Amino acid sequence: MRTEALLFGGVALFFGGSAALYGIWSGEPAGTAALVVACGMGALVSFFCLIQYRRKGARPQDRTGAEVADAAGPLDFFPPESTxxxxxxxxxxxxxxxxxxxxxxxxxxxxxxxxxxxxxxxxxxxxxx
Missing domain, CATH: 1.10.287 (Helix Hairpins)
Structure with missing residues (x-):
């Protein structure tokens, strides 16, 4: 999840920088607000991925020398049905x-x-x- 955290952190930085430049140059509040919200969403996903990486450590997909068998086993709990x-x-x-x-x-x-x-x-x- 470290790679995903870095990727979405970069997305958040891009939209944050775009929001700052757009807000200064255009003065239009709607587009600036949309870019700020996009920055917040990217930062939220990046924060979630970073916390999951710190909790669970590196996945087999994150290691370059991992084998396919390293990822074998149950993935997670999936509920059968819910109202x-x-x-x-x-x-x-x-x-x-x-x-x-x-x-x-x-x-x-x-x-x-x-x-x-x-x-x-x-x-x-x-x-x-």
């Missing part, structure tokens, strides 16, 4: 309708969306116990 993505999508849809029809519907959608996201995040929290 939480449907609940999350429903909450998002109700929240989007709430933007059109009123704050009360938006708050209901926000609550359903929060419950769906929390359900997905904590569905298998006790799996290893």
């Amino acid at each position: 939480w993505p449907v609940i999350t999508a429903l909450g998002f849809a109700v929240g989007a309708l709430g933007v059109v029809y009123g704050l009360w519907l938006f708050l209901i959608g926000l609550g359903v969306l929060a419950r769906g996201v929390a359900g997905m995040a904590f569905q298998y929290v006790h799996r290893g116990e």
